Amino acid sequence: MVELLVGVAVGLFVVAGATMAVSNQLGDNRRLMLETQIQQDLRAAADVIARDLRRSGYWAQAQDGVWHPGAVWPLPTNPYNRPVDNAYEVMPAASSVASDIEFGYSRGAIENVATDKAGFRLSGNAIQMNVGGTWQALTDSTTLRITDFRVTVLRQDVPLACFNPCPVGATTCPPTQTVRDVRVEISGVAVHDPSVQRSARSQVRLRNDVINGACPA
Numbered sequence: 001m002v003e004l005l006v007g008v009a010v011g012l013f014v015v016a017g018a019t020m021a022v023s024n025q026l027g028d029n030r031r032l033m034l035e036t037q038i039q040q041d042l043r044a045a046a047d048v049i050a051r052d053l054r055r056s057g058y059w060a061q062a063q064d065g066v067w068h069p070g071a072v073w074p075l076p077t078n079p080y081n082r083p084v085d086n087a088y089e090v091m092p093a094a095s096s097v098a099s100d101i102e103f104g105y106s107r108g109a110i111e112n113v114a115t116d117k118a119g120f121r122l123s124g125n126a127i128q129m130n131v132g133g134t135w136q137a138l139t140d141s142t143t144l145r146i147t148d149f150r151v152t153v154l155r156q157d158v159p160l161a162c163f164n165p166c167p168v169g170a171t172t173c174p175p176t177q178t179v180r181d182v183r184v185e186i187s188g189v190a191v192h193d194p195s196v197q198r199s200a201r202s203q204v205r206l207r208n209d210v211i212n213g214a215c216p217a
Helices: 003-054
Strands: 097-098 101-102 117-123 124-129 134-137 144-159 176-190 197-206 210-212
Touching: 003 117, 003 124, 003 144, 003 176, 003 197, 101 144, 117 144, 124 144
Parallel strands: none
Antiparallel strands: 097 144, 101 117, 117 124, 124 134, 144 176, 176 197, 176 210
């Protein structure tokens, strides 16, 4: 009888140990899957933002802004590369940080600056994307809570050379070429496990530089 009780006790200890090991393994697997999901969601959002930002200032009729025989002066300018205070230009000031960014680019043969809008912002616990003037959720707030969304615009003005000398005291001559980079940083936490926190970062060089000023004729 004593041997039977000892055997049962040992068996219970073995079962308890095995159950605890399986439970810990399942918990670790769940946490690993959750970490992977959160990291993938953040990386996917950062990639979408970087890909859309790269199009900022794209003008389908760019050839109209280049002089050619028979061209009518003054030449038209890119309506999607406006001054900094315009809603279709990258909004934050040079080397500044913001939680939203708005810009525009040509989406087809028929251009409409009023509707060719794009942008991203942090609203509540999710990142939203501006699609043609309508804000839509880019991240799922039921599984991922965005805790930080930072957009840093870095600008560098490169002076351009002119064939003819600039007038004395001219402020827009020689012209400058504004080169822009945008750094995107996103941090988030899993809704079902606040201990799971991840972040993603990307930096994109805007393809469409801005020319400010002009050379004398």
